[in-house]
Amino acid sequence: MHIENKIRKDQIGKISSQIYTLIREEKRLTSRLRRDIRKLLENGFFFLAFDNGHLIGFIARENIYKNYYELKSWLVVPGLRNKGVGTSLLKKATSEKDFKYLIMTFYDDVIGISKRQGFRITSFLKLSLPLTIKILLTRNPKSVIKHVFKKKSTTLTKW
Numbered sequence: 001m002h003i004e005n006k007i008r009k010d011q012i013g014k015i016s017s018q019i020y021t022l023i024r025e026e027k028r029l030t031s032r033l034r035r036d037i038r039k040l041l042e043n044g045f046f047f048l049a050f051d052n053g054h055l056i057g058f059i060a061r062e063n064i065y066k067n068y069y070e071l072k073s074w075l076v077v078p079g080l081r082n083k084g085v086g087t088s089l090l091k092k093a094t095s096e097k098d099f100k101y102l103i104m105t106f107y108d109d110v111i112g113i114s115k116r117q118g119f120r121i122t123s124f125l126k127l128s129l130p131l132t133i134k135i136l137l138t139r140n141p142k143s144v145i146k147h148v149f150k151k152k153s154t155t156l157t158k159w
């Protein structure tokens, strides 16, 4: 297994379709537009795990504001979970020492893995106002409603 965030131009169409489909099939993840996935891929914001040339997982590291980054669209294909691939992706995507990282999740297993990688639970309300505003602006309205009003998500930070 190896992880990359730069892929060949001629691979972008195929990989973005695969990511799009895998996200749509995963109930836990918010669907994303194909063109947004493509843009993130082109800019090297997706970390991709490959095994024998096959895409087996990914995580997106999106810049929210200054040096704050949010980890989103984190997925390992169902048959290959619990083998360390998700942890390796998170490790790689949070390896820049000068960046500040944030995860928002509804799931205890995600909290567990993230904590083992140095994340700490915090309150969304403790984040600075500019950061809070930017987080809300980068999400689609459906996701804001889900996180803020429907269920209570857990915010984890590493900084």
Ligand SMILES: CC(C)(COP(=O)(O)OP(=O)(O)OC[C@H]1O[C@@H](n2cnc3c(N)ncnc32)[C@H](O)[C@@H]1OP(=O)(O)O)[C@@H](O)C(=O)NCCC(=O)NCCS
Binding pocket: 026, 028, 029, 073, 074, 075, 076, 077, 080, 081, 082, 083, 084, 085, 086, 087, 088, 104, 105, 106, 107, 109, 110, 112, 113
């Ligand atoms: C969250 C997700 C990306 C994690 O990927 P993963 O590859 O299963 O993660 P890991 O294998 O690194 O870790 C999962 C567990 O396996 C354990 N593990 C890690 N390496 C292992 C190994 N070599 N052998 C056995 N178990 C291992 C981890 O300790 C962890 O244990 P825990 O559940 O008690 O915390 C994956 O479960 C997924 O795609 N879920 C659906 C989408 C989702 O929930 N995304 C996040 C939304 S916020």
